[in-house]
Structures are given as C-alpha cells and as structure tokens.
Amino acid sequence: MKDFILLVLGVGLLHTASAVTHSMKYFYTGSSEVSNFPEFVVVGMVDGVQMVHYDSNSQRAVPKQDWMTRHTDTQYWERNTGIFMNSQQIFKVDINTLKQRFNQSGGVHTLMEMYGCEWDEDTGVTEVFKQFGYDGEDFVAFDLKTKTWIAPTPQAVITKHKWDNDMSYNEYWKNYLTQTCIEWLKKYLDYGKSTLKRTVPSSVSLLQKTPSSPVTCHATGFYPSGVMVSWQKEGQNHHEDVEHGETLHNDDGTFQKSTHLTVTPEEWKNNKYQCVVQVAGIKEDFIKVLTESEIQTNWGKTNRGANDPNTIGSIAMEPVIGVAVALLVIVVIVVVGVVIWRKMKSEKGFVPTSTSDTDSENSWKGFQKT
Known part of the structure; x- marks a missing residue:
C-alpha cells in the first residue's frame, strides 16, 4: 500500500x-x-x-x-x-x-x-x-x-x-x-x-538515534520533487551500506527525502564522509560533512522534554506527522x-x-x- x-x-x-x-x-x-x-x-x-x-x-x-x-x-x-x-x-x-x-x-x-x-x-x-x-x-x-x-x-x-x-x-x-x-x-x-515552476532549496540535517544507529541525511523543504540525496567518502560516491528512502510530501507542498548510512564512529571519524543533496532546477548542491558537531541526536539527552528542538524526536517526527496526514488524505x-x-x-x-x-x-x- x-x-x-x-x-x-x-x-x-x-x-x-x-x-x-x-x-x-x-x-x-x-x-x-x-x-x-x-x-x-x-x-x-x-x-x-x-x-x-x-x-x-x-x-x-x-x-x-x-x-x-x-x-x-x-x-x-x-x-x-x-x-x-x-x-x-x-x-x-x-x-x-x-x-x-x-x-x-x-x-x-x-x-x-x-x-x-x-x-x-x-x-x-x-x-x-x-x-x-x-x-x-x-x-x-x-x-x-x-x-x-x-x-x-x-x-x-x-x-x-x-x-x-x-x-x-x-x-x-x-x-x-x-x-x-x-x-x-x-x-x-x-x-x-x-x-x-518554482524552485525551493533544501534544508539538510544529519540525524542519528544512538551512536550505533545509521546516520540519516534528511533533506526537506525542497521543490520540485526531483532530488538526489547521496553519500560521498573522500570525495567519491559511496554506495556501500547506504539505504535510500522515498521522496515524500510535506504538508506545505514541498518534499522531503532521507538516505541512511550505516558506518561506525571510528570509520567516519577517520575518513571524510559527506551528504550531497541535488535538487532539480537548482545548480547549487547542498553538502553536509559528517562530523560530531553536525549530528543531531537524542543520546545523552534523556532529560529533555518531548518538545525540545534539539531532540531527534522533534526533528524527525514533525515532518513525518505532516506526511502521515497527507498520506491519509490521499x-x-x-x-x-x-x-x-x-x-x-x-x-x-x-x-x-x-x-x-x-x-x-x-x-x-x-x-x-x-
């Protein structure tokens, strides 16, 4: 379905x-x-x-x-x-x-x-x-x-x-x-x-639930829907242990897409990994380098409230809720x-x-x- x-x-x-x-x-x-x-x-x-x-x-x-x-x-x-x-x-x-x-x-x-x-x-x-x-x-x-x-x-x-x-x-x-x-x-x-025929650039975030979870490159807010969200290692396209999600609607008419990279902390700390987002009609690529400071996560933040903008729950679930409503309507x-x-x-x-x-x-x- x-x-x-x-x-x-x-x-x-x-x-x-x-x-x-x-x-x-x-x-x-x-x-x-x-x-x-x-x-x-x-x-x-x-x-x-x-x-x-x-x-x-x-x-x-x-x-x-x-x-x-x-x-x-x-x-x-x-x-x-x-x-x-x-x-x-x-x-x-x-x-x-x-x-x-x-x-x-x-x-x-x-x-x-x-x-x-x-x-x-x-x-x-x-x-x-x-x-x-x-x-x-x-x-x-x-x-x-x-x-x-x-x-x-x-x-x-x-x-x-x-x-x-x-x-x-x-x-x-x-x-x-x-x-x-x-x-x-x-x-x-x-x-x-x-x-x-409008074009809207993407917002890009790196998300991770726990240190052992896959790192998710989440692109959202872009238009049109044509997009490529890919991972690079040392400047070269990287396909190993990469899982691509579907392109989904946001409730404001824009789109979102996530791509997940399974990699150990030791591996990405010793090598340069980056997420590259290319949106149709926009010449500029959007790049996020995988560093500890760029990762938005929940671990070590169990005392935070559910509405805290720094928790992965509020980061990831907010757009998903909008998508769920849109899908239900469809x-x-x-x-x-x-x-x-x-x-x-x-x-x-x-x-x-x-x-x-x-x-x-x-x-x-x-x-x-x-």
Whole structure:
C-alpha cells in the first residue's frame, strides 16, 4: 500500500536531479462495498499537485488550485462533471463484469485507471502511459509502440482482444497520449507557473538515534520533487551500506527525502564522509560533512522534554506527522483496498474553458464482452 500511495502522490520518480520532468496524471478509481468511501473518485494532478477532484458523493468536478479556477469557467466544470458521472456508471458496470470473470461474489473490490504523460523540460523527451488495475493487480495496459493491449492475467484477454480489434480506438489513444496530453500539460504548467515552476532549496540535517544507529541525511523543504540525496567518502560516491528512502510530501507542498548510512564512529571519524543533496532546477548542491558537531541526536539527552528542538524526536517526527496526514488524505481520496499496484505511471488531463481532454471518456469502451 505504501508504494502505491507514493505513486499516487507522484513522488516515486527516478529521474536524475538535473532533469526537470513534468507530469500530468489522472486517477479514476471505482470500488464496491468499501464502507464510508465514495464508490467512484477522480483525482487529477500536475507535477504531483492535485488540480481537480470528483467523487460520486458530491457528483461535482471541482478545481483544487486557484490557477485552475482562474483559467476555466462554469461551462468547463459542468462539462467535465457530466463526463465523470458517465465514467462513474461505466466503472460500476465494469466492476460487476470483472467480479464475474474472477468468479467473485461480494466483498471489497477496486478498479483503477491511470493514464497521462511526462515531459522532460530540458531534453524534450516524453513518456506516456495508460493502464488499468483490478484489486491491486495489473489488469490491462496500452502498448504505444504496437497500438495493442497487454493482458498480464487470463481474465483480461477478453478485453485485450476486444480493444486490439478497434484500430480507430487505439489510434485515438496514441494521438491523445503523445500529442494532446503533452500540449495540455504545457498549458497547465503555464497556468500554474508561479507554483509549479518554482524552485525551493533544501534544508539538510544529519540525524542519528544512538551512536550505533545509521546516520540519516534528511533533506526537506525542497521543490520540485526531483532530488538526489547521496553519500560521498573522500570525495567519491559511496554506495556501500547506504539505504535510500522515498521522496515524500510535506504538508506545505514541498518534499522531503532521507538516505541512511550505516558506518561506525571510528570509520567516519577517520575518513571524510559527506551528504550531497541535488535538487532539480537548482545548480547549487547542498553538502553536509559528517562530523560530531553536525549530528543531531537524542543520546545523552534523556532529560529533555518531548518538545525540545534539539531532540531527534522533534526533528524527525514533525515532518513525518505532516506526511502521515497527507498520506491519509490521499488514501481517502484515492480509495482503500488497492494493494501495491507497481509500475503504473499514469493518467489523464483536462483542457481549458471551452473544451476538455476528458473528451477521451466518450470513447471509453468498458470491459464488457460486447
């Protein structure tokens, strides 16, 4: 579940920090028998920032950023509300169809569609994706090169054959993903440029619980999310006994990431170890040399209060609490019950005032055999 959530947040990026990669993604999630959750949810994101939301409880598409409000009108949101309501009904039918294929009766079940595109601002390289998952497992995915569908499970073969035989449908998706999606991604970046194209430097700390614990290099407060947090020994990249954490959201819209180094005090006192943080779009590296004075720790400070800023508890837990809240919100928004749907990069996008790239929903075919 943790890996899936990080993907939803758009923070599982493996691009180098020197490249500024932008993305537009949409997540459609249908569910059955999930208590206290909408049976259908749409979340749209640009660069990991949610810009639109729809759910079956409110049955309204709404902007989640001021810049979306400024660049769209009432007709735009009414149009997309209608599209999402139509998708809601189709997803409901499709979940019932898939239950039959998997020989299931009741219980919690989820269907998710994710599609969209990425664009490297420096190189112009693009990447696209359109995939479906059912109950936390890959179900069917679009192969752009062949304009056919990949079915990783026998229950998806019916859908694969149905969609493979519709060449106009597949040609439409190729054009949408490679052209329309990229065009609108660039438009949204322009709409929200004051937020989406900003750069914020990182704050870097070295943390350690006890003298025998790994030393953590904690980078936080940076934007965009593209970052490399690495350790060097005597000026050379050091990979031995290094564990990299995930890039996580802070509740103020920035990001954080930690990398852990397992090394004895004798070793780092006799050799020069340093943590190097590189943030996408920022030329300057942020460096912390591992010395005793730089390490923030708890040991020998048992009499300090829980709110003492010099304790590792207040240093480490404060951002983590914010992340936990953010993750909980995302879980609620996206839907419970999806179990680590890996490799899915996803989603789709919107368009400005008079039209919408959600027009693609009009060509949605569903999983029914006919």
